[in-house]
Amino acid sequence: MFGYLARTVVAHPWRVIALWVIAAAAVLVFTPSLGKYTTGNQQSFLPQSFESVQAQAVGTEYFPAQSGATGSLVVSRADGAPLSPTDQATATGLATTLQNAAIEGVLAVQATPQSLSPDGRVVAIQVAFAGQPGDDxxxxxxxxxxDDATAALQDTGLVSGLTGNAxxxxxxxxxxxxxxxIITVATVILILALLGAIFRSAVVAVIPVLVIGVVLGVVSGLTALLAYLLDFQVSTTLQSILVVVLFGIGTDYIVFLLFRYRELVRSGVEPREALVTAVAVVGRVVASSALTVIGAxxxxxxxKLESLSTLAPGLIVAVAVMLVTALTLVPALFALLGPRLFWPGGPGRDSAHSPFAAVGAFTARRPAVSAAAVGVVLIVLGLFATGYRSTYNTLGELPSDTSSQQAFDTLGRSFPAGALSPTQVYVVGPGPLDPGALTALGADLAQVxxxxxxxxxKPGQDPAVALISVVLQDDPYGNAALDLVEGPLRAAAHGSVPGAQVYVGGQTSTYVDVRSQLHADTRSVFPVAAVIIFVILALLLTAILAPLNLLACVALTFAATLGAVVLLFLHVRGYSGIDFSIPIVLYLFVVAIGTDYNILIxxxxxxxxxxxxxxxxxxxxxxxxDAATVAAAGVILACTFASLMLTGLANLSELGFGVxxxxxxxxxxxxPLLVPGLAALEGRPFWWPTRVAESAPQSETVSAGAPGPDRPRP
Incomplete structure (x- = not known):
């Protein structure tokens, strides 16, 4: 199949390119923008069965001002001094000014006697918006x-900052x-520099950037189209992940093809024949790698957590489109360019003393040493993974100079940290609620x-519904607050009003449910991904023990990778926790993309x-x-993902470093060491039930890539 595809593409490059141009133009012109289907509202990703979602439904119906997007407009002196009586009057008067401004999308701006902090340094004005966080x-x-608050406080010595979920x-x-x-610019620069250095060709450096840039637009459009047709939204992280995934694996696939193509040209094979052979041989590996990634x-x-499940369509589309690109558009461009592809340095010559030849000789001679050395290092790193601690503090993951973060810090110095996002307890009865029972519930909650x-x-317009707001002492996004809401607070609320349903809602409750569902999803996603990858590897390698070895190696790599993340961010940089999504996303990337290199070797x-x-x-x-190919591809892909560390966002930095x-x-x-070492140690059983050729082995020159009896020819 791959031989036929290779011959067709190389024979008709202009037709292939024309079809690509037409298809890409149609997608870019007629599909919607992905930004229209992007949200950071975690509650929108939860199933309807969760308590926080049910609480939100009650709040939206009966208490829209309290249950929608909210904010705290934090007013303080620019010099940090306590507010004078005049300052306090100015700050509270700001609420009236903004309320009278009738800003579109703002329901209420209110200051109460409780708005002044106990230390007299801050006034926290409550803002209610018309809608949910993320609504246009x-x-x-x-x-x-x-802007209006800043203008109103000009020349007063006061400053303001808006924080809260909106x-x-x-x-x-x-x-x-x-x-x-930042990621796009850094990735492009890295790929240009690394490919130019590896292949000594300006043309080789530019082609992947141009091709993958077009593919990124196509993938974004197709993902947005799927979101429109299937009625789902995607997480704010998807676009950033798509950039690094496409430039990463796209460059990998192109590098795999380039190395085999250059190897054949160096051995004296005519360029078009070399390209057909390279595409036919590498195509099977690239397709297997892509299917492995898609499967994972x-x-x-x-x-069931949609912030994870809605990542899948975009990532699957990205890998599938990149696979088609690597097998059609890229070879077509190579065919048109011919020898000019390697301008100005040319294809060069094979080095007489490759360092990987020495590595290969050592691993074949001392496989136990190679495997044991790598295994020990990975096990030691993997031990640090046992110290993993998660965080759900999305605000804390933003850069420290972010406006909402600065306002929260100012608020937290004068108010309980939980004042930023109170927990809402909704009581819904079959009839009018007993005020005495509600008062008793409030007293019970205060004792927690x-x-x-x-x-x-606070009674609703319907006497059968009431709201009690609870302010926590701890950061509402921290693990201590999540544990409090999940345990003692919900326990005190549930069943407290006879005959009524009590729902605990708010941002903290939402993250409690996110945490619970994430644990359940992890238990289902991990083993299914492993089974899918095993089946694909077994079909590719026609063996049983080999894929089991590869999966064990990948699992060890994942543990070591998570351990390295824990070591850097918790022990060295002193983070309080690592983003809650990192383990499952890291698992998929390391298992799926890292398996590419295992498959090639x-x-x-x-x-x-x-x-x-x-x-x-x-x-x-x-x-x-082939170790040189893996090394080059690995450096490019690792540097591409490392560009995430330039963003200033903690979760992307953790993901970029980890991957x-x-x-x-x-x-x-x-x-190059662990997998080959195990293959050498286990010998023929490693490849069972693969049959060995009856004839004597061919020369290593043929094995290295030149067309042999079993290799496809044009």
Whole structure:
């Protein structure tokens, strides 16, 4: 199949390019923008069965001003001094000024006697928006409110800052937009520099950037189209992840093809014939790698937490489109360019003393040493993974100079941290509620350790519904607050009013449910992804023990990678926790993308073994010829993901570092040392039930890539 495809593409490059141009133009012109289907509202990703979602439904119907997007407009002196009586009057008067301004999207701006902090340094004005965080109207109102407040306080010595879920959402979106630009620029520069250095060709450096840039637009359009047709929204992280995934694996696939193509040209094969052979041989490996990645990402569809499951369509589309691109558009461009592809340095010559030849010889001669050395290092790193601690503090993951973060810090110095986002307790009865029972419930909630204050019960327009607001002592996004709401607070609320349903809602309750569902999703996604990858590897390698070895190696790599993240961010940089989504996303990236390199090396060892080489000779030949490809691809992919660390966003920095470390482990330890070492140690059983060729093994020159009896020819 791949031989036929290769011959067709190389014979008709202009037709292939024309079809691509037409298809890409149609997608870019007629599909919607992905930004229209992006949200950072975690509650929108939860199933309807969760308590926080049910509480939100009650609040939206009966208490829209309290249950929608809210904010705290924090007013303080610019010099940090206590507010004078005049300052206090100015600050509270600001609420009236903004209320009278009738800002579109703002329901109410209110200051009460409780707005002044106990230390007299801060006035916290409560703002209610018309909608949920992330709604267009709410997002548009946030900057207007900020600008109007700043203008009203000019020349008063007072400053203001807006925080709360509405402002955090706006600042998060802005931070991710800024991050996307940084990632794109950094990735392009890295790829240009690395490919130019590796292949000594300006043309080779530019082609992947141009091709993948077009593919990124196509993938974004197709993902938005799927979101429109299937009626779902995606997380704010998707666009950033798509950039690094496409430039990462796209460059990988192109590098795999380039190395084999250049190898054949160097050996004297005519360029068009070399290209057909390269596409036919590498196409099988690239397709297997892509299917492995797609399979791992498809496991996300089982997640009930939609912030994870809605990542799957975009990532699957990205890998699928990149696979088609690598097998059609890229070879067509190579065919048109011919020898000019390697301008100005030319294809060069094989080095007489490749360092990977020495690595291959050592691993074949001392496989136990290679495998044991790598295994010990990975196990030591993996031990740090046992110290993993999660955080759900999305505000704390933003850069420290973010407006909503600064306002929260000012608020937290004078008010209980939980004042930023009170927990709402909704009581819904079959008939009018007993005021005495509501008062008793408030008293019970106030007795829960960790509760700072409880507001008097607020009846709704329907006498059968009431709201009690609870302010926690701790950061509402911290683990201590989550534990409090999940345990003692919900226990005190449930069943407290006879005959009524009591729902605990708010941002903290939402993250409690997110945490619960994430644990359940992890238990389902991990094993399913492993089974999918095992089946694909077994079909590719026609073996049973080999894929089991590869999966064990990948699992060890994941543990070591998570351990490295814990070591850097918790022990060295002193973070309070690592973003809650990192383990499952890191698992999928490291397992799926890192497996690319295992597949390339394992497939080459398998190929040489089938040709009649003994297991150790097959290992030596595979490392000598293909480890350089893996190393080059690994450096490019790791640097691409490392660009996420430039964004200033904690969760993207953690993800970028983790995936970069995982890829480097896969490229420089697992693929060239651990996997071949195990293959050499286990010998023929490693490849059972693969049959060995009856004839004597071919020369290593043929094995290295030149067309042999079993290789496709044009």
């Amino acid at each position: 109207q709410v997002d548009a109102a946030v900057p207007v409110l900020r 402002a955090i959402q706006v600042d998060t979106t802005a931070a991710y937009d800024h991050a996307d630009r 990402f498809a496991a996300l569809l089982l997640a 350790p960790g509760v700072a204050s409880v507001a008097p019960p 394992a497939a080459r060892i398998h190929e040489e073994f089938r040709r009649g080489h003994d297991p150790r000779s097959a290992v030596r030949i595979a490392i000598s010829n 970069a470390v995982g890829i480097l482990i896969a490229a420089f330890a697992m693929a």
